[in-house]
Amino acid sequence: DQQVKQNSPSLSVQEGRISILNCDYTNSMFDYFLWYKKYPAEGPTFLISISSIKDKNEDGRFTVFLNKSAKHLSLHIVPSQPGDSAVYFCAASDSYSGAGSYQLTFGKGTKLSVIP
Amino acid sequence: DADVTQTPRNRITKTGKRIMLECSQTKGHDRMYWYRQDPGLGLRLIYYSFDVKDINKGEISDGYSVSRQAQAKFSLSLESAIPNQTALYFCATRSRDRGDDNEQFFGPGTRLTVL
Numbered sequence: 321d322q323q324v325k326q327n328s329p330s331l332s333v334q335e336g337r338i339s340i341l342n343c344d345y346t347n348s349m350f351d352y353f354l355w356y357k358k359y360p361a362e363g364p365t366f367l368i369s370i371s372s373i374k375d376k377n378e379d380g381r382f383t384v385f386l387n388k389s390a391k392h393l394s395l396h397i398v399p400s401q402p403g404d405s406a407v408y409f410c411a412a413s414d415s416y417s418g419a420g421s422y423q424l425t426f427g428k429g430t431k432l433s434v435i436p
Numbered sequence: 437d438a439d440v441t442q443t444p445r446n447r448i449t450k451t452g453k454r455i456m457l458e459c460s461q462t463k464g465h466d467r468m469y470w471y472r473q474d475p476g477l478g479l480r481l482i483y484y485s486f487d488v489k490d491i492n493k494g495e496i497s498d499g500y501s502v503s504r505q506a507q508a509k510f511s512l513s514l515e516s517a518i519p520n521q522t523a524l525y526f527c528a529t530r531s532r533d534r535g536d537d538n539e540q541f542f543g544p545g546t547r548l549t550v551l
Contacts, residue, residue, distance in 0.1 A: 354539065363526050363542030409478060422467065422530055424540060426478035
């Protein structure tokens with residue numbers, strides 16, 4: 321039973337256009353959501369996060385939107401650049417589970433290719 | 437220097453062998469985690485530790501054991517490796533504080549192949 325779902329294994333976008341990566345979750349207890357970016361032969365690196373008390377968070381070219389009623393979040397990258405080509409993982413956390421363990425539940429990832 | 441380091445970076449071993457993967461961090465974090473990643477799958481939690489005296493099983497702990505030798509070191513062992521343990525293994529750390537980002541910091545990974 322997958323609690324965090326990224327239904328698009330891959331996405332191709334032209335340089336300069338918008339990239340939209342989607343993520344759905346099923347666990348209503350999740351209250352923090354994070355996006356990680358992963359290049360080949362490297363560990364995932366944190367990109368941006370959002371708390372369930374917000375519906376939008378921006379950081380430069382990256383914006384995450386959260387729709388709690390739909391249990392859906394999305395990552396927008398504008399404008400997309402070739403260096404953004406990577407695998408993007410959506411992750412969710414239930415802050416109160418495990419007495420502060422801050423476990424993350426990850427989606428399967430979406431491979432973004434930005435075409436020059 | 438990297439904040440979270442993993443050794444070895446690559447390892448090929450045979451079925452039935454014992455193998456240890458090591459993780460060290462200089463971030464001063466108390467929470468440490470071990471994940472595995474398989475092709476087409478996300479990262480799945482194997483074990484996590486709050487501090488030296490606290491070890492907890494994650495989603496897929498069967499076939500694995502861990503040791504928290506110090507705050508900065510967290511080792512993952514496969515007592516008798518099997519081919520379906522072939523995967524990418526990542527160590528991660530997090531501070532005790534509940535910051536807005538709730539971020540975990542990952543090491544570069546160990547690619548393990550069990551023949």
